[in-house]
Amino acid sequence: MAPLTREEIMSVLGPVDEILMSEIMKSGATPPELSEAHAWMVNEEALINEGRRHPTGKVGELIELLNACDLTMKPMELLSPELRERYPQLRGRLRMRSAKLRDRRAQALA
Secondary structure, three states, X not given: OXXXXXXXXXXXXOOOOHHHHHHHHHOOOOHHXXXXXXXXXXXXXXXXXXXXXXXXXXXXXXXXXXXXXXXXXXXXXXXXXXXXXXXXXXXXXXXXXXXXXXXXXXHHHX
């Protein structure tokens, strides 16, 4: 299956910033994988109550990415201990990728 397009990402997540859009596109995930990751983000408790295991692979990576982008909207005390511990690493990774994206844009415009 082909990688995600901007339109496919927006159809699942709605409007997202350019950094998140770029990261999702670079992930190589497919539309069904993004839809599953989004379902976990929205309904994690219900899916766990159904006995489903937390996803791994591309879906797990997408959930991590979506969580990392969502971290700034939640007070730290509401985050799971695992996310609190990983917050600096995830934010740092997103900042590095954001800087690379800005550099590529600047080079393209030069």
